[in-house]
Amino acid sequence: MDHNAHSVFLLYYHLIMVVKYRRKVID
Secondary structure (H helix, E strand, C coil), rough: CCCHHHHHHHHHHHHHHCCCCHHHHCC
């Protein structure tokens, strides 16, 4: 697995989790 691609995947995963958490708090 490409290390750079793995880092990008982790960044996107973290971003999605933060957005979901924020929406949950707003609701």
